[in-house]
Amino acid sequence: MRGARRVRxxxxxxxxxxxxxxxxxxxxxxxxxxxxRNMATVGGxxxxxxxxxxxxxxxxxxxxxxxxxxxxxxxxxxxxTHALLGTSDTCIATYPGDWAVALIAFDAELDVVGxxxxxxxxxxxxxxxxxxxxxxxxTLAPDELILRIRVPATPAxxxxxxxxxxxxxxxxxxxxxxxxxxxLDAKGTVTDCRIGLGGVATRPWRATAAERSLIxxxxxxxxARHAGEVAFADARPPRTGAFRVELGIRTVTDALLTAGxxxxx
Numbered sequence: 516m517r518g519a520r521r522v523r524x525x526x527x528x529x530x531x532x533x534x535x536x537x538x539x540x541x542x543x544x545x546x547x548x549x550x551x552r553n554m555a556t557v558g559g560x561x562x563x564x565x566x567x568x569x570x571x572x573x574x575x576x577x578x579x580x581x582x583x584x585x586x587x588x589x590x591x592x593x594x595x596t597h598a599l600l601g602t603s604d605t606c607i608a609t610y611p612g613d614w615a616v617a618l619i620a621f622d623a624e625l626d627v628v629g630x631x632x633x634x635x636x637x638x639x640x641x642x643x644x645x646x647x648x649x650x651x652x653x654t655l656a657p658d659e660l661i662l663r664i665r666v667p668a669t670p671a672x673x674x675x676x677x678x679x680x681x682x683x684x685x686x687x688x689x690x691x692x693x694x695x696x697x698x699l700d701a702k703g704t705v706t707d708c709r710i711g712l713g714g715v716a717t718r719p720w721r722a723t724a725a726e727r728s729l730i731x732x733x734x735x736x737x738x739a740r741h742a743g744e745v746a747f748a749d750a751r752p753p754r755t756g757a758f759r760v761e762l763g764i765r766t767v768t769d770a771l772l773t774a775g776x777x778x779x780x
Contacts, residue, residue, distance in 0.1 A: 620711030674778020689714025
């Protein structure tokens with residue numbers, strides 16, 4: 516359990532890196548610069564807004580998220596890094612965060628508070644897809660705050676990783692990322708599997724069908740690749756971003772194989 520006002524630096528050893536596996540700490544340092552980790556709170560990180568250049572570019576660019584009904588400039592514009600999953604005809608902006616991707620893979624829950632009192636909701640119910648109203652990004656009421664984040668203890672954390680692919684090595688958002696965890700029995704059969712996707716969807720994305728495709732079988736290069744293909748089966752790639760479907764499949768494949776090796780130790 517982590518208080519939402521704690522900064523990333525304070526929880527790095529108990530954040531996605533430790534949630535997934537102690538070995539993934541170096542990977543988690545890629546989630547932001549040291550300066551940001553010293554200042555950004557874990558609650559605020561969950562609610563960070565898209566890096567879409569048209570959303571942030573100002574009034575000269577139509578953007579349904581910024582100005583509802585004005586249109587989406589990205590649909591006919593520079594769309595290389597826009598979302599493949601969870602898009603609509605009104606918005607294809609990508610959710611940019613890393614933290615929520617790891618948390619959604621591990622069934623995290625949020626305690627929130629408002630004038631009506633406290634309530635708890637699964638992280639998977641926090642963010643919403645754009646649909647016809649891209650202005651709506653989450654299910655919190657205007658007068659509610661995130662109090663704390665709860666992550667259930669699970670043996671899956673022993674065999675897990677967070678794999679992030681980006682244009683440059685230093686302080687860049689993901690072109691594709693995957694938080695994966697695998698539990699194996701004594702015969703090497705997959706008994707539990709978790710797959711969260713980042714950098715490719717309009718919200719933190721849980722690939723449940725891909726998880727089901729692995730449970731009950733052996734984890735091999737072929738089955739890991741198949742799980743990646745299942746994860747991106749419903750992808751709607753933007754015009755110049757189609758390469759990220761294959762990139763996403765390979766990211767999931769590599770992450771699963773890494774998690775499997777750790778689970779087998």
